Structures are given as C-alpha cells and as structure tokens.
Amino acid sequence: MKPTRSQARKKRIRWDTEGVIVSDVQTGYGRKIVLRAINLTVRIGGFLGLLGPNGSGKSTLLKAIIKYLPVSAGRIALLGNDLSTLTPKDIARQVGVVPQKLETKFELTVRELVTLGRYPHLTPLSHGDTEDGRIVEESMAAVNILHLSDRLITEISGGEFQRAIVAQALAQTPQILILDEPTTHLDISHQIDLCELLLKLNREKGLTIITALHDLNLAARYCQEVVLLKDGKIFASGPTDDLLSEALLEEVYGVRVRKERDPFTGKPYFLYYAQKTEAPHQPGAANYPQNLQEDIEIIEEKT
Amino acid sequence: MKMRGITVKDEHIETGQKRAAHKKLTAVVLLLCLSILIPVAIVVGSADLRVLEVCKILLKSLPLVGERFPFPVDPFAQTIILNLRLPRIILSILVGAALSVSGVIFQAFFGNPLAEPYVLGTSAGAALGVALAFFFKFSSAPLSAFFGALGATVLVYGFSRVGKKVPITVLLLSGIALGSLLSAVTSLLMLLHKEEHLKVLIFTMGGFPTGDWSKVTGILPYLCVGAIIVLLHLRDLDLLLLGEEKAHQLGVDLPQLQIILVFSASLLVAAAVSASGIIGFVGLMVPHLMRLIVGPEHKSLFPLSALAGGVFLLAADTVGRTVFSPLELPVGIITALTGAPFFLYLLRRKRGSGLF
Numbered sequence: 001m002k003p004t005r006s007q008a009r010k011k012r013i014r015w016d017t018e019g020v021i022v023s024d025v026q027t028g029y030g031r032k033i034v035l036r037a038i039n040l041t042v043r044i045g046g047f048l049g050l051l052g053p054n055g056s057g058k059s060t061l062l063k064a065i066i067k068y069l070p071v072s073a074g075r076i077a078l079l080g081n082d083l084s085t086l087t088p089k090d091i092a093r094q095v096g097v098v099p100q101k102l103e104t105k106f107e108l109t110v111r112e113l114v115t116l117g118r119y120p121h122l123t124p125l126s127h128g129d130t131e132d133g134r135i136v137e138e139s140m141a142a143v144n145i146l147h148l149s150d151r152l153i154t155e156i157s158g159g160e161f162q163r164a165i166v167a168q169a170l171a172q173t174p175q176i177l178i179l180d181e182p183t184t185h186l187d188i189s190h191q192i193d194l195c196e197l198l199l200k201l202n203r204e205k206g207l208t209i210i211t212a213l214h215d216l217n218l219a220a221r222y223c224q225e226v227v228l229l230k231d232g233k234i235f236a237s238g239p240t241d242d243l244l245s246e247a248l249l250e251e252v253y254g255v256r257v258r259k260e261r262d263p264f265t266g267k268p269y270f271l272y273y274a275q276k277t278e279a280p281h282q283p284g285a286a287n288y289p290q291n292l293q294e295d296i297e298i299i300e301e302k303t
Numbered sequence: 304m305k306m307r308g309i310t311v312k313d314e315h316i317e318t319g320q321k322r323a324a325h326k327k328l329t330a331v332v333l334l335l336c337l338s339i340l341i342p343v344a345i346v347v348g349s350a351d352l353r354v355l356e357v358c359k360i361l362l363k364s365l366p367l368v369g370e371r372f373p374f375p376v377d378p379f380a381q382t383i384i385l386n387l388r389l390p391r392i393i394l395s396i397l398v399g400a401a402l403s404v405s406g407v408i409f410q411a412f413f414g415n416p417l418a419e420p421y422v423l424g425t426s427a428g429a430a431l432g433v434a435l436a437f438f439f440k441f442s443s444a445p446l447s448a449f450f451g452a453l454g455a456t457v458l459v460y461g462f463s464r465v466g467k468k469v470p471i472t473v474l475l476l477s478g479i480a481l482g483s484l485l486s487a488v489t490s491l492l493m494l495l496h497k498e499e500h501l502k503v504l505i506f507t508m509g510g511f512p513t514g515d516w517s518k519v520t521g522i523l524p525y526l527c528v529g530a531i532i533v534l535l536h537l538r539d540l541d542l543l544l545l546g547e548e549k550a551h552q553l554g555v556d557l558p559q560l561q562i563i564l565v566f567s568a569s570l571l572v573a574a575a576v577s578a579s580g581i582i583g584f585v586g587l588m589v590p591h592l593m594r595l596i597v598g599p600e601h602k603s604l605f606p607l608s609a610l611a612g613g614v615f616l617l618a619a620d621t622v623g624r625t626v627f628s629p630l631e632l633p634v635g636i637i638t639a640l641t642g643a644p645f646f647l648y649l650l651r652r653k654r655g656s657g658l659f
Binding site: 029067068087088089090091092096097099102103105106107108111112113116117119120122124125149150151152 | 542
C-alpha cells in the first residue's frame, strides 16, 4: 500500500537533480512525533498536491521541508542541497511559503509587505536597489494587486491579502513555492484565481509547486501528482488521475466517494456521501460495492 | 474599514505616499521641538536665572573661544547650568530615547504593541541590578543593571511562552507580577541599606535628581552598543511583525535574532534605569504614536521613536521640576499619569479588533 516507500528503496535517489527529496523522515513537535518514515520526491517543475484528513500531518511535513521543524530521523534535500547544511536565509532564497493564515496587528502597506520578500537577498545595511524594486513590482503585478500597493494590509479583503502574501513569496524569486491549504479562507472565485495563477507560474516560469489541499476537486484539476497522508504516514502517492480512486479515498477519508469526469476539462471530480447513505438518483449507485471491489483489486495489482 | 465607509477608504489609498511625506515632516517637527525645549529647560528651574545670564554662561563655557569673552559670570549660576541642568537635560533625552526604542524592540519581539520594558518587568530587573550593585559595592551599576534586565526578560519570556506562541495576556500578567516582585526586593534592599527614603522613592518612581556628567558617560557605551546592534537588524524587526513562522519562512534565523534582540534591549533598558530609575510607559506611548504617523517599518520608526522619546522625556522632566518648584516631581509620576490611561485605552480599543 505504500508505493513511494518501496520505490525509494529500490530506486537509487539522485540527490542533486530533484526539487525536493524527503527520505525516511521522522518529525514532530518536541517529543510528540507526528510523521514517520516519510519518503517523497518532487521533481523540478513539478506540481504536487498534499492530501489527507485533518491532523494527518500535511502542515507538519511542509514545516519540516523548510526547516521550521527539526527532523529527528532521515534526510531532506532542497535542489540538491542537504537541508541540514542550509541556513534559514539560504532556504528562503529558494523556497517561498504561503501559509494558510497570517495574522498581524501591524499596519504595513501592501508594498511594504511584499518588499519584505526581498529580505533573504539583502545584507543588513543595504536597502535594496532598483532591481529589487522591479522584482517587487513584478510580483505584485503577477497576482494583480499593483493597484493596492499603497493600501494598508489591514484594510484589504481576505482574498487580496492572500494574493499579497503570494506576491511576497514571489518576491523571494524562489524556485519552489510551498502553500499550506491556500484556498481554505477564500471564496470559489478566489480559489480558482489562485489555482490558475499557480498553474501559470508552474507552466510559464517552471516554478516547482507543493501545496497542501483539502479540496479534492481542486487537487484533481490542478496537481500533476498527489501524495495522500494518513495518520502521519504516506498512504499512497502517484499521478493524480490514476491514484485518486473511489476506493482509495474511501479508505483514507472514511466517506463514500464517487469519481466522475468533468466534460469540459476532462479531469476527474468527486462527489462525497456519508458512509451509510445510499447515493440517491445515481444509476451506478446500485453497483457501487462492485466498483469498489474492482478498484481495490486494481490498487493491489499496482502495489 | 467597511464600517467607516467609503470616504475613509479613499483616504487610505494614499497611505503609502502619505507615510513617505509624514516621515520627513515628523523628523523636522521633532528636531524643532528639541531645539526649543533644550534652551527652555536650561533657563527654567528652581534657581531663578535670567536669560541673559544663561547666555553669558553658555558663551563663556564654549571650548577654545569661551575664555575670550570679557564679561564676568556668576560661578554659582555657572555650576547650576553646566553641572546640574545641562547633564540632566542630556540624560533625560538619552533615557527617553533608550526607553522608547526598547519599547519598539519588545513590541516587534513579542509581536504585540502592548509590550514595553516597564510592563514586562525588564525595568524592574534592571533596577534590582542597580540595587544589588549598590548593596555589594559593585562599581558598575549599568553592568549590574544589564544582567538584571536580561534575567528578567528571559524569565518573563520563559514563563509566558506556550508552545511556539506567547499569549499576550499571559505575557502581561507575568510581566507585571515579576515586575512587582523585583521592585519589592529592590525597595527592601535599598531600605536595608539605610539610604534616604526620598532617594529610594525617587529611584522607584523614576527621575533625575542626581543627574551629572559621570552618569552620562557611564551609560553612553551601553546605549551606543545597544543602538548599533539594533540598527543592523531593523529589517529583521520588520519581519517579526509578521509572526515568528513567517519570519522564518522569509529567512530570519529566529534563535539567533531573539538572543540579539533581548541582549540589545537589555543594554538599552539597563542604561536608562541605572541613570534614572524606573520610568514607565515611555516605550508604550511614543512608539505607538510614531507608528500611527509613519507606519510600522522600523527603518523610520526606530530613529523617529528615539527622537520623540528624547523630546517627550525632556519635556516631562522639565515640567516635573518646574510646576511645583522648588518641589520636584519624579518624571516617572508624569509618564505614569499620561501613560497608564493610554495603556488602558489601548487595551480597551484593541480588544474589539482581535488583539487577543
């Protein structure tokens, strides 16, 4: 049931060419271990979704990747460099992070906020040159908040603030962008906008993207690959469309799932039902247990 | 914003530009205040000196050219001005700047605009250091004050840290509790030492009754080292405003920065307290007002807060020693009279907007 783990053991890991490599990592908060034996690889230019129920360790894993949490066993590499040899500044030059929520009581303007993204590239006494200014402008333009640049961050909407945080991360000129459930506090239009932006950055600028997501449909639509976490372990991982089957999602989330296909995008989407509920008015619903059995067999064949 | 309507919104579109203009204006206004306040503070006081006499003394005491002025001066008045008022003026400016700036540091450090050396108990720690130096005949009061301030800050931080967060209620409560504990010990020590009661009182209330040049030169190294260290980390302070996690994500080495900031803030508080005792609320009011005018970016907030703190404490001290002349009010009473209501106002106002 854990393809990644066996893959990592069989395949010789090439530390120097991948975007992010997590190898047999164990981490947590203080003595409380949250994640065990985590193996995953994100290639440069990849778009990885991190899925799993609440408390499965998605945020914890992201924190370990940027060295905010210490790793008690195993090894992490960023763009060919061992994480333990990198300073926070080194990491911030390569990795931008968009947290789920950011709270501040201080009234910076949007421009001031985004400019702070240049921090890892500046020395204590320099105040940034025109090049830094240009990058800040470009970052704000990329997320379409240039018109807000002189507004206070406490006075713009949640969606605008989220975009400002993305702009700040872009101002770091990172090669990897890490997002922790970035759509949680956004309405559907902002969710789609953000995901389209990520897709654009991924395709046009080759930005490697790792994002924790709750919304399976967004993951199915945008991520090339997904990793499913459950109880602090990797439950399954692989290309999005192949991996996300009804049976697997049922096993991870404990709800009944129907997988359908979006006629416009051709991507899969999911419908969820309570475990004991009969899915109403669905022609295939009666055969559900049989489908489920097939899916399980398919997965077992794969592993 | 939504509640206040569209007019306010329009006003804030220009916040960025307005701040840029305000920075220069504020600096000019503050310098102007200082250049008016200093002469006033030299002239006024319990010893009635005339302006002309003061001018003569000042001219006479200029280095190199001073001796050439033909007119005679009153040596008594000369002593008052050169050895009492002038050092006191300079001391109050330096102490005001140090307190205000350490407030700026603590506010960024704890991510909360209510943090301040007096409220956190850091000042009380420094005061205990001074008292211990006194008691054990240790020569350097500022050094002892530094260790006291450092100890108190580390204790309060350790007490109030829950996991990776410092809840502001816990921080304030433990700061106030530790502060009063340390102050009690300080008072006890000073009374045991059979010092004059008035001196103890003035020290715990905060004031400059014994301002002299040796105090100025004694605290100057601490101020300079503390200020220079912070000046090199102004942008790090900006990042701390976004919370520790975001600061880390943007490349701040948190453990290292925290040590540096506690160290430099302790230097500044030690300098202030060893010169003037415990003066509260300067580090609360001044940075808050400056932040309203120029915003929270430390590149401007830091120097302007220092300047404004100096102006404020000089004004407070001048008022304190003239209104009930010849009786002197400790300057700490004046800052508490203005600062404590201000603190309550902030507490009240911010509660609605999710400060806690």
